[in-house]
Amino acid sequence: MTADGELNAFLAAHLSEMLDGLKEWVRIPSVAAVPEREHDLLRSAHWLAGELRDVGFPTTRIWPGVYGPAVYAAWCETPGAPTVLVYSHHDVRAVKDENWDQTAPFEPVSRDGRLYGRGTSDAKGQVLAHLWGLRAHLATTGRGAPAVNLKFLVEGEEEAGSPGLARVLQDHAEELVADVVVFSDTLLWRAEHPGLCTGVRGMLSARLEIHGPFTDIHSGAVSGVAPNPALELARIIAQLYDDDGRITLPGFYDRVEEIPETRRAELAALPFDEGDWLARTQTRSIGGEAGYTVLERLWERPALEVVSLAAGDSAGVSRAVIPSVAAMDLSIRTVVGQRVHEVADQLRTWVAERVGDGFEYELTVSTTTAQEAYRTPEHPAVEALARAMAAGFGVEEVGRMGNAGGGPADLLAGSLDAPVVFFGTGLLEDNWHNSDESVRTDLLLAGAATLAHLWGELSRTQL
Structure with a gap:
């Protein structure tokens, strides 16, 4: 043998x-x-x-x-x-x-x-x-x-x-x-x-809370006048990516290196079939940044995901109230060249520029557990x-x-x-x-x- x-x-x-x-x-x-x-x-x-x-x-x-x-x-x-x-x-x-x-x-x-x-x-x-x-x-x-x-x-x-x-x-x-x-x-x-x-890839986690009314309020009493943090959060989420699938944080791509041709060739050599990918990952469809293949987006380009959302009565019987708080958790995936502390600052600037005047917010960025690519x-x-x-x-x-x-x-x-x-x-x-x-x-x-x-x-x- x-x-x-x-x-x-x-x-x-x-x-x-x-x-x-x-x-x-x-x-x-x-x-x-x-x-x-x-x-x-x-x-x-x-x-x-x-x-x-x-x-x-x-x-x-x-x-x-x-x-x-x-x-x-x-x-x-x-x-x-x-x-x-x-x-x-x-x-x-x-x-x-x-x-x-x-x-x-x-x-x-x-x-x-x-x-x-x-x-x-x-x-x-x-x-x-x-x-x-x-x-x-x-x-x-x-x-x-x-x-x-x-x-x-x-x-x-x-x-x-x-x-x-x-x-x-x-x-x-x-x-x-x-x-x-x-x-x-x-x-x-x-x-x-x-x-x-x-x-x-690297990783940076963050949580954004949008504060509207000082307490949950019956929508029939103040609907159409009170600030709704769930709507504000939805408006902010809609701005995270542009129409080409690029993240809109200021300066986010400044340190992102272009993919070398040798690396592109390595990834292209892997057997990839779109139907097989969808079946194995159960992801329904493919999206992401224009101009890059699926494997390039996965492994060589950064990404930002909303991994949780919370507002109002998400479980149990609805009280028909405008919630006082809406929150989301973000997971940002960085690539070689980026630095997580710089991305954290970019996120802080981006949020500050976008939250409306009728709301307060709290942004927590988990830099102590962040990881570099x-x-x-x-x-x-x-x-x-x-x-x-x-x-x-x-x-x-x-x-x-x-x-x-x-x-x-x-x-x-x-x-x-x-x-x-x-x-x-x-x-x-x-x-x-x-x-x-x-x-x-x-x-x-x-x-x-x-x-x-x-x-x-x-x-x-x-x-």
Whole structure:
């Protein structure tokens, strides 16, 4: 049997064990930034630390965060080999139990080649792929320690914007020294065409409240005279984009770089079909900035989304009142070149210029949890990962893609002075942050195989 065959056979033989472990972990409702789940986050951290010790890591630590603890592990017994830090997270998004159809969120079930449950794909499944990839690497090479010096940092508050990560990186700088970071909280393009992610967009969140009457007022008493904050908010929302799909904040595009032709060619090489995209994402239609393809808009251009709206009696029996307050939450996705603090100022200026004189407003911009965009530099680790992915997924070559979401990649790269490469096992159709989240079990195997190959590839690569 070839080395690849032996590795794949090992992982296939342990698939049930891998899934049983993931189910056990998913049953711990480690929801981010919810006070009543604080103890579950600690239980989740201890569960992972135990699994890391079971794999063989001689050093494991649990470090406190703002909302949830981070898990650290180190196995550095290969002098002269590169040091690799694996980053991911064990906290999960909040759930609406009543919207789940396949199973309850924290009662994982296997069905039709998928495992359903909150965190199966984002990102507990990705962490488990790492553990089983390492087990396969050791078992099939006969090594007593990884071919690289390996460290893990799995935080417990990524879904809350990683508010404590900067402090963790500062307080534990010596323990976290690495030559390269493998960031495992991202997506693949397609199961049969696993693109290699080379960058993530930045993120800035904001909340705008428009205040009209001093209290909710019966519309029959003051209709047509009183200021209606819901209408004012609608008027403001209508101005966020122009007719070409461009965001209207002043100076917003000043630092946005044009997409290089080489990058456009990389994205164009990915197989894309509009009908397939709509089916996989359940997005109904395609919009966005004129002059760019769907994938360019997703990964190389900025965006702004209204992610929540609230005004009046949105639930229960209507009181037929003009609401005193209307509010929206915004999520702004930035690209390399932009800086989130500048975008925050642009938003403040834009709102101040547009809110009508008959209203008051309050704008809150979450700069403490904002994240800068990041692009992986030209680095030997990228090609090493591409070779590992080709071997792990059994394909001849691996395309290049991006990630429409964000993450603390720029923070990690800057704090550790190390490049970040991305590898995850998620798909668009895994329903991250939504109901019925799931992961394809064959991709967990392919991901674990990729990671088993990666440690050997990196050990032979001059970083």
